[in-house]
Amino acid sequence: xxxxxxxxxxxxxxxxxxxxxxxxxxxxxxxxxxxxxxxxxxxxxxxxxxxxxxxxxxxxxxxxxxxxxxxxxxxxxxxxxxxxxxxxxxxxxxxxxxxxxxxxxxxxxxxxxxxxxxxxxxxxxxxxxxxxxxxxxxxxxxxxxxxxxxxxxxxxxxxxxxxxxxxxxxxxxxxxxxxxxxxxxxxxxxxxxxxxxxxxxxxxxxxxxxxxxxxxxxxxxxxxxxxxxxxxxxxxxxxxxxxxxxxxxxxxxxxxxxxxxxxxxxxxxxxxxxxxxxxxxxxxxxxxxxxxxxxxxxxxxxxxxxxxxxxxxxxxxxxxxxxxxxxxxxxx
Amino acid sequence: xxxxxxxxxxxxxxxxxxxxxxxxxxxxxxxxxxxxxxxxxxxxxxxxxxxxxxxxxxxxxxxxxxxxxxxxxxxxxxxxxxxxxxxxxxxxxxxxxxxxxxxxxxxxxxxxxxxxxxxxxxxxxxxxxxxxxxxxxxxxxxxxxxxxxxxxxxxxxxxxxxxxxxxxxxxxxxxxxxxxxxxxxxxxxxxxxxxxxxxxxxxxxxxxxxxxxxxxxxxxxxxxxxxxxxxxxxxxxxxxxxxxxxxxxxxxxxxxxxxxxxxxxxxxxxxxxxxxxxxxxxxxxxxxxx
Numbered sequence: 150x151x152x153x154x155x156x157x158x159x160x161x162x163x164x165x166x167x168x169x170x171x172x173x174x175x176x177x178x179x180x181x182x183x184x185x186x187x188x189x190x191x192x193x194x195x196x197x198x199x200x201x202x203x204x205x206x207x208x209x210x211x212x213x214x215x216x217x218x219x220x221x222x223x224x225x226x227x228x229x230x231x232x233x234x235x236x237x238x239x240x241x242x243x244x245x246x247x248x249x250x251x252x253x254x255x256x257x258x259x260x261x262x263x264x265x266x267x268x269x270x271x272x273x274x275x276x277x278x279x280x281x282x283x284x285x286x287x288x289x290x291x292x293x294x295x296x297x298x299x300x301x302x303x304x305x306x307x308x309x310x311x312x313x314x315x316x317x318x319x320x321x322x323x324x325x326x327x328x329x330x331x332x333x334x335x336x337x338x339x340x341x342x343x344x345x346x347x348x349x350x351x352x353x354x355x356x357x358x359x360x361x362x363x364x365x366x367x368x369x370x371x372x373x374x375x376x377x378x379x380x381x382x383x384x385x386x387x388x389x390x391x392x393x394x395x396x397x398x399x400x401x402x403x404x405x406x407x408x409x410x411x412x413x414x415x416x417x418x419x420x421x422x423x424x425x426x427x428x429x430x431x432x433x434x435x436x437x438x439x440x441x442x443x444x445x446x447x448x449x450x451x452x453x454x455x456x457x458x459x460x461x462x463x464x465x466x467x468x469x470x471x472x473x474x475x476x477x478x479x480x481x
Numbered sequence: 482x483x484x485x486x487x488x489x490x491x492x493x494x495x496x497x498x499x500x501x502x503x504x505x506x507x508x509x510x511x512x513x514x515x516x517x518x519x520x521x522x523x524x525x526x527x528x529x530x531x532x533x534x535x536x537x538x539x540x541x542x543x544x545x546x547x548x549x550x551x552x553x554x555x556x557x558x559x560x561x562x563x564x565x566x567x568x569x570x571x572x573x574x575x576x577x578x579x580x581x582x583x584x585x586x587x588x589x590x591x592x593x594x595x596x597x598x599x600x601x602x603x604x605x606x607x608x609x610x611x612x613x614x615x616x617x618x619x620x621x622x623x624x625x626x627x628x629x630x631x632x633x634x635x636x637x638x639x640x641x642x643x644x645x646x647x648x649x650x651x652x653x654x655x656x657x658x659x660x661x662x663x664x665x666x667x668x669x670x671x672x673x674x675x676x677x678x679x680x681x682x683x684x685x686x687x688x689x690x691x692x693x694x695x696x697x698x699x700x701x702x703x704x705x706x707x708x709x710x711x712x713x714x715x716x717x718x719x720x721x722x723x724x725x726x727x728x729x730x731x732x733x734x735x736x737x738x739x740x741x742x743x744x745x746x747x748x749x750x751x752x753x754x755x756x757x758x759x760x761x762x763x764x765x766x767x768x769x770x771x
Contacts, residue, residue, distance in 0.1 A: 219578050266757065270764045272577065273520055277716040281757045284709055288750040404705060408585050415582055449593030455586030459579050460571065 169344045178426040193321035199433045200328035201389035204335050206425035208382035214420025216375045217355030222279035226256040228402030230384025235303045235397035243309040249388050256384020264376035287402040302398035324393040418467030427466045492739045498627040500734025501634025505689030507714035509682020515658045515721015517573045523584035525704035526591040531557045531687025532699035536604040546609040553691045554684045561683030588704045595701035606694035658721040713756050719766025
């Protein structure tokens with residue numbers, strides 16, 4: 150009996166241990182990013198924006214997909230990061246990596262402070278509070294237009310070469326690889342977090358809060374930590390966009406940014422780590438193609454897509470892949 | 482001294498008129514959220530199309546103000562039933578995130594649709610001749626249309642409250658908000674009740690959108706730009722409550738008018754901060770139940 154039990158435990162432990170191991174398909178996004186560099190040399194600027202936005206979507210996936218916190222205000226942290234990096238660069242501190250670090254810290258601080266307030270509530274109230282934080286910051290950025298430039302954008306950003314070596318040129322080579330490198334680091338961190346005991350307990354809180362309370366998990370603190378990390382990551386994304394486009398305006402804090410990133414994540418698949426890598430490129434490439442033809446009605450089609458996905462394909466692209474995979478396995 | 486008094490009276494007057502519009506639009510949202518637990522971010526869409534219906538019927542078809550208001554309410558309520566049956570119904574009791582995403586999708590579609598049919602500019606709204614100009618209330622003059630809004634709003638509010646307190650329909654709604662399963666087990670047809678309540682809420686939103694076209698101009702960004710206001714009214718008021726949102730609307734209407742008058746540029750910041758503080762103090766809203 151004991152031997153059987155031991156074997157079962159060992160089997161379970163093995164399954165759990167294997168869950169963290171790298172799979173072959175996890176190399177795909179990176180292979181695609183490198184291939185994209187050689188295949189579309191004229192679209193590197195768009196490519197850099199896509200890579201930076203994936204970081205943003207990852208940050209949302211952490212709070213929403215793993216933490217189960219529905220947020221309409223993630224742009225607050227994106228905008229904080231963007232303005233921090235932008236203001237630093239506009240006032241002579243244009244070293245990009247330093248800018249990223251400070252932007253992440255500033256966004257994390259905003260995340261921590263607002264998280265203490267927001268995470269005490271639930272449901273609509275929580276949703277409202279996340280939204281309120283974003284619109285408050287947006288109102289401040291608008292009001293302080295002598296500092297931020299308001300809707301016209303921040304003037305005079307000078308971003309220095311990365312590590313003093315690689316200039317941000319006209320063709321976007323540096324921007325592309327800079328964003329790719331930062332995304333890679335964020336992905337490593339994200340992967341590590343969601344597979345850690347901390348990440349598991351976060352998922353536990355999402356699935357059943359009362360039970361996690363009952364087994365003694367510090368629910369509020371766990372959520373707050375996740376919220377703060379997510380804010381820092383969103384801040385990094387904002388800083389990346391600000392540094393690579395050398396521009397920040399108040400739309401960095403807008404409701405549309407918070408809404409769009411939810412759509413991108415839904416498109417790829419929420420709470421699956423790789424949803425961001427599928428949804429963001431799909432959305433942004435489609436936007437680049439279709440919005441060029443028909444900018445006004447782009448939102449109609451994206452809205453329709455959203456409605457159809459919620460009704461029929463809630464798992465996004467990854468959900469569809471999973472379903473096809475399950476179908477094939479059943480056949481066998 | 483009299484100047485300060487005059488400013489206070491003006492702020493109170495305009496604030497209350499604004500509050501009436503906000504309440505009419507938002508009360509339906511409170512009912513849908515309280516009754517069905519549905520986070521409907523697309524509620525403003527019904528108000529917007531109400532406003533478009535009123536202005537189009539008046540400007541292009543020469544219909545009288547009153548008739549176009551009634552038409553707008555009927556059209557929007559009827560269309561909302563279609564939406565409720567086709568889309569909303571499937572997500573009752575579902576994940577909050579799905580509801581949020583579905584209704585954001587509807588908002589995005591509404592922005593593009595409004596632009597397609599009516600163009601990007603705000604609609605022209607002219608009150609009927611009998612409601613233009615100023616009215617003398619004894620101690621000073623007030624704009625007639627705003628005074629009409631206050632009276633009209635007050636009559637509707639009292640009517641709505643009486644209907645919910647005294648009619649069978651109102652009793653059923655209150656029962657379903659308090660305890661859905663118990664309401665079902667005593668034989669209330671909650672499915673039909675949901676549809677009716679949804680239609681009523683959307684119709685009221687259309688009425689608010691039409692009546693308030695002067696205060697909240699009708700343009701394609703309506704449903705996104707004023708969403709924050711409607712959500713503040715509902716969340717501060719308390720979900721499922723009919724009276725709560727009224728006080729929240731009064732508070733928001735007067736505070737918004739006061740801040741716009743006293744601190745024109747940073748006023749919205751204080752509104753949001755006030756909302757945040759109120760929600761920290763009472764997470765379930767002013768009149769919210771647990």
